[in-house]
Amino acid sequence: MKVTMTINHRQRELDVAPGEHLLDTLRNHHILSVKRGCDSSSCGVCTVLVDMKPVLSCSVLTARVAGKEILTVEGIHDFVETLAGYMGHEGADQCGFCNPALALTVYALKHEIPHPTLDDIRHYLLGNLCRCTGYQAQHIAILKCLEECA
Amino acid sequence: MKTVNTKIPSIDGNGLMHGRPAFTDDLTEPNSLVVKLLRSPHPHARIKRIDATKALALDGVELVLTHNDFPRNSFTRAGQGYPEPSPHDKFVLDEYVRHVGDEVACVAAETVELCDKALELIDVEYELLDPVLDFEQAIDNPSILHPEDGICEMFPIGFEPKRNIAASYHMEVGDVEAELAKCEVVVEESFYTQAQAHAMMEPHAVNARLDFQGRLVLISSTQTPVHVRRILSQTLEIPLSRIRVIKPRVGGGFGGKQALHGEMFVSAVTMRTKRPSRMVYSRKEVFESTYSRHPMRFDMRLGADKDGTLRAIDCYVLSDTGAYGEHALTVFMVAGSKVLPLYNKVNSVRFHGHVTYTNHTPAGAFRGYGAIQGNFALESAIDKLVHTLGLDPIAFRQKNMMKEGETSPIFAIMGEGTEGTAMTMDSCKLEYCVNRGIELIDWKKRYPTKTSKDSIRRGVGMAIAMQGSGIPYIDMGAATLKLNDDGFYNLMVGATDIGQGSDTILAQIAAEVLECGMDDIVVYSSDSDLTPFDTGAYASSTTYVSGNAVYRAAQEMRAMIIREAAQVFQVDPDAISFDGKTFASGAKTITINELSNRLYYNEDQKQLVATGSYVGHKSPPPFMAGLVDLDVDVETGKVHIHNYVSVVDCGTTINPKLAQGQVEGAIVQGIGMTLYEDARYSKRGRLIENSLMDYLMPTRLSVDKLTTEFADSYEDSGPFGAKSVGEIGIDTPPAAIANAIYNAVGVRITSLPITAEKIRTALREKGQQS
Numbered sequence: 062m063k064v065t066m067t068i069n070h071r072q073r074e075l076d077v078a079p080g081e082h083l084l085d086t087l088r089n090h091h092i093l094s095v096k097r098g099c100d101s102s103s104c105g106v107c108t109v110l111v112d113m114k115p116v117l118s119c120s121v122l123t124a125r126v127a128g129k130e131i132l133t134v135e136g137i138h139d140f141v142e143t144l145a146g147y148m149g150h151e152g153a154d155q156c157g158f159c160n161p162a163l164a165l166t167v168y169a170l171k172h173e174i175p176h177p178t179l180d181d182i183r184h185y186l187l188g189n190l191c192r193c194t195g196y197q198a199q200h201i202a203i204l205k206c207l208e209e210c211a
Numbered sequence: 212m213k214t215v216n217t218k219i220p221s222i223d224g225n226g227l228m229h230g231r232p233a234f235t236d237d238l239t240e241p242n243s244l245v246v247k248l249l250r251s252p253h254p255h256a257r258i259k260r261i262d263a264t265k266a267l268a269l270d271g272v273e274l275v276l277t278h279n280d281f282p283r284n285s286f287t288r289a290g291q292g293y294p295e296p297s298p299h300d301k302f303v304l305d306e307y308v309r310h311v312g313d314e315v316a317c318v319a320a321e322t323v324e325l326c327d328k329a330l331e332l333i334d335v336e337y338e339l340l341d342p343v344l345d346f347e348q349a350i351d352n353p354s355i356l357h358p359e360d361g362i363c364e365m366f367p368i369g370f371e372p373k374r375n376i377a378a379s380y381h382m383e384v385g386d387v388e389a390e391l392a393k394c395e396v397v398v399e400e401s402f403y404t405q406a407q408a409h410a411m412m413e414p415h416a417v418n419a420r421l422d423f424q425g426r427l428v429l430i431s432s433t434q435t436p437v438h439v440r441r442i443l444s445q446t447l448e449i450p451l452s453r454i455r456v457i458k459p460r461v462g463g464g465f466g467g468k469q470a471l472h473g474e475m476f477v478s479a480v481t482m483r484t485k486r487p488s489r490m491v492y493s494r495k496e497v498f499e500s501t502y503s504r505h506p507m508r509f510d511m512r513l514g515a516d517k518d519g520t521l522r523a524i525d526c527y528v529l530s531d532t533g534a535y536g537e538h539a540l541t542v543f544m545v546a547g548s549k550v551l552p553l554y555n556k557v558n559s560v561r562f563h564g565h566v567t568y569t570n571h572t573p574a575g576a577f578r579g580y581g582a583i584q585g586n587f588a589l590e591s592a593i594d595k596l597v598h599t600l601g602l603d604p605i606a607f608r609q610k611n612m613m614k615e616g617e618t619s620p621i622f623a624i625m626g627e628g629t630e631g632t633a634m635t636m637d638s639c640k641l642e643y644c645v646n647r648g649i650e651l652i653d654w655k656k657r658y659p660t661k662t663s664k665d666s667i668r669r670g671v672g673m674a675i676a677m678q679g680s681g682i683p684y685i686d687m688g689a690a691t692l693k694l695n696d697d698g699f700y701n702l703m704v705g706a707t708d709i710g711q712g713s714d715t716i717l718a719q720i721a722a723e724v725l726e727c728g729m730d731d732i733v734v735y736s737s738d739s740d741l742t743p744f745d746t747g748a749y750a751s752s753t754t755y756v757s758g759n760a761v762y763r764a765a766q767e768m769r770a771m772i773i774r775e776a777a778q779v780f781q782v783d784p785d786a787i788s789f790d791g792k793t794f795a796s797g798a799k800t801i802t803i804n805e806l807s808n809r810l811y812y813n814e815d816q817k818q819l820v821a822t823g824s825y826v827g828h829k830s831p832p833p834f835m836a837g838l839v840d841l842d843v844d845v846e847t848g849k850v851h852i853h854n855y856v857s858v859v860d861c862g863t864t865i866n867p868k869l870a871q872g873q874v875e876g877a878i879v880q881g882i883g884m885t886l887y888e889d890a891r892y893s894k895r896g897r898l899i900e901n902s903l904m905d906y907l908m909p910t911r912l913s914v915d916k917l918t919t920e921f922a923d924s925y926e927d928s929g930p931f932g933a934k935s936v937g938e939i940g941i942d943t944p945p946a947a948i949a950n951a952i953y954n955a956v957g958v959r960i961t962s963l964p965i966t967a968e969k970i971r972t973a974l975r976e977k978g979q980q981s
């Protein structure tokens with residue numbers, strides 16, 4: 062079946078199988094920044110923004126996002142560039158598998174809470190697991206980024 | 212230009228955050244066959260009959276492979292150097308299955324859905340066998356995991372499969388019993404550590420294709436590409452020269468990707484069908500069918516005099532390797548060899564034990580590699596001894612621990628499966644680490660407990676630790692530098708970046724020697740066709756071993772380009788000065804860009820390439836002190852961590868921020884092992900925590916603060932004074948936290964994880980006693 066939606070600012074009509082999840086649709090269409098890390102909706106590496114809200118793409122049917130606006134990191138280049146600078150400065154990136162989803166969630170946070178505290182950040186990102194960094198360096202980088210780029 | 216010991220951002224962080232296709236499954240060929248495995252629902256069984264007719268009848272199912280389709284070559288998936296210290300006790304597929312999730316059959320089909328359907332249609336008749344589910348009952352159990360023929364040890368490791376023993380070992384310095392008998396105080400305690408799951412964010416993945424020369428090309432999320440190539444070749448009987456293994460970006464490993472996983476299966480499918488194939492493990496498969504950490508029991512006895520002189524350590528270890536003996540001997544030995552030398556002044560020390568087979572998911576390499584288990588036992592036991600003696604835990608350690616310039620007989624006796632290598636601690640700032648740690652945590656004010664409010668008790672605790680830097684005389688790393696026209700370099704390394712940032716720090720080492728910018732070094736790592744040999748990312752070897760190889764290659768390249776500049780000016784090379792950009796001899800100058808363009812286009816044409824290789828003659832340990840400030844709620848048993856202080860001696864930090872990332876990531880992983888993480892089995896041998904929903908890991912709220920510092924230290928044998936830093940961070944949390952809990956509320960928990968429930972129960976029992 063055909064589903065129409067906006068992906069990274071571009072209107073797309075995609076052929077999808079019934080029951081197909083958004084994660085698979087995006088990866089099948091070569092949007093490979095979106096990763097799969099689990100089969101229980103609990104790791105967050107598949108996060109995309111649907112109408113500016115973080116959503117687990119592994120758990121939402123593609124048909125359900127018809128007509129909506131989907132953002133992946135490919136659609137927010139400038140913000141990712143800025144955040145990546147802060148992350149690099151803090152040594153907060155390791156394997157990078159969690160990072161596209163993290164960047165998207167931070168982008169959504171920035172829109173929801175323009176001046177977040179460290180605690181806001183920790184709570185907002187709770188669903189974005191990272192096994193490499195121990196989290197603190199990420200939080201410092203994100204806090205600085207959002208303070209200095211507000 | 213200075214690049215070593217500066218905080219340069221990782222070279223891949225930006226691109227990976229932009230989501231550029233870089234991980235294994237991003238690089239799958241379109242139209243690849245999907246490969247999946249039928250996995251055993253039983254912990255122990257023999258396959259009596261297996262029939263795939265119905266599955267094969269499905270349109271789009273290309274192939275089903277069973278144990279009848281593979282040559283019967285025993286091997287080990289461990290992913291170690293050759294000959295391996297792990298027993299060859301595995302067949303690609305076997306008529307026996309030995310844990311829930313073990314491999315029964317392999318299916319290749321056009322789509323995931325078809326694969327799943329085919330898996331359901333394979334008809335298997337099992338003869339159920341008694342499972343061995345308690346590792347303390349495994350030895351000489353009537354049920355034997357490996358009764359089959361054709362399995363073997365590569366050299367003596369104490370392999371006795373008919374007794375369910377994968378490996379055993381014994382060593383003794385002095386006479387422990389006699390020494391303990393002479394001690395004024397002896398404490399005894401048994402400690403248990405659990406199976407921890409690696410839970411790297413990227414599940415295991417691999418894909419395969421035949422290239423235009425008909426060679427088998429694998430892209431694999433692996434820590435050991437050259438071992439993968441060798442083991443594939445030996446087991447599937449494909450000439451080594453016909454296999455290429457490429458490691459792309461890897462989404463975390465922590466030891467869990469040292470071993471082979473789906474490589475055998477995609478290779479077999481692609482070789483047979485001539486079609487590209489791909490495999491991505493589900494999270495359940497990662498939990499059930501890859502690896503965990505070896506659970507262990509330690510029986511510790513420590514003897515000391517009342518003045519606080521530690522005189523004897525006796526340590527028996529029983530380790531559970533699960534269904535296959537991958538890393539069985541070596542992880543167990545590291546539990547002694549990278550732990551016991553911390554207290555090097557004892558008159559006698561004994562380390563012995565067995566590694567048993569059970570019908571659990573196999574255990575394997577995991578950051579810390581036995582040292583975290585051993586550290587929990589020894590550093591908990593030390594605190595118990597200190598309290599029995601009524602002494603101060605800091606002063607006791609300062610008196611008895613390893614110091615710079617000292618050694619331990621254990622280094623010469625215990626290696627990784629073989630004899631070890633004698634060495635003195637040319638760099639050991641453990642004293643500084645302890646002293647700085649107690650300052651940072653404000654120990655003097657806080658020890659043992661500080662104010663309590665309502666049901667909350669606050670306490671501090673600490674532990675010291677060591678690790679190694681590579682496996683001496685065994686693990687080799689090599690690097691090649693190639694000068695290009697316009698004066699920039701390719702750095703080709705076999706070293707395996709799995710997210711720890713080795714590409715970045717190796718480029719820093721090259722840039723420092725060549726005095727060029729990071730942008731002038733283009734790194735390419737881990738492609739068995741194109742990069743030189745390197746054993747891979749394990750045993751904390753990359754910075755030290757591969758780093759030394761890069762250092763040598765860069766020194767040679769530097770000498771080469773200076774010779775070429777001397778040739779241009781017709782002077783002696785000694786007359787040339789070089790600042791990374793410009794060669795000068797008197798008033799004459801030429802830039803590296805001009806020189807290289809001349810070399811490739813105009814005069815004296817030749818390609819400049821320099822290769823360096825390195826094998827360690829010792830394994831200089833990094834050291835650290837870990838100190839924790841935490842709360843225990845005596846009503847709920849809940850622990851809350853305020854601050855975890857790490858002061859680490861890893862020699863020079865090639866990149867202080869990346870080194871800090873290694874330490875902090877490891878500390879939090881260690882805290883996870885201490886407080887929550889536990890891969891438990893049901894009575895029927897099924898893993899209970901087999902998803903990221905059920906398996907509890909540290910979250911963004913688990914620790915208030917991490918304080919991480921490095922000691923000023925220089926290891927002469929390391930590149931620019933560096934030792935390793937990948938593993939050391941994980942070792943201290945179990946003992947430091949257990950010790951802090953004891954200091955806060957007076958109960959000692961001797962089995963990991965230290966759950967709220969265990970604390971509550973212990974407090975209740977203590978209350979009843981008093």
Ligand code: FES
Binds near residue numbers: 104107
């Ligand atoms: S893949 Fe793990 S939450 Fe979506």
Ligand code: FES
Binds near residue numbers: 158
């Ligand atoms: S950097 Fe590896 S999971 Fe976050």
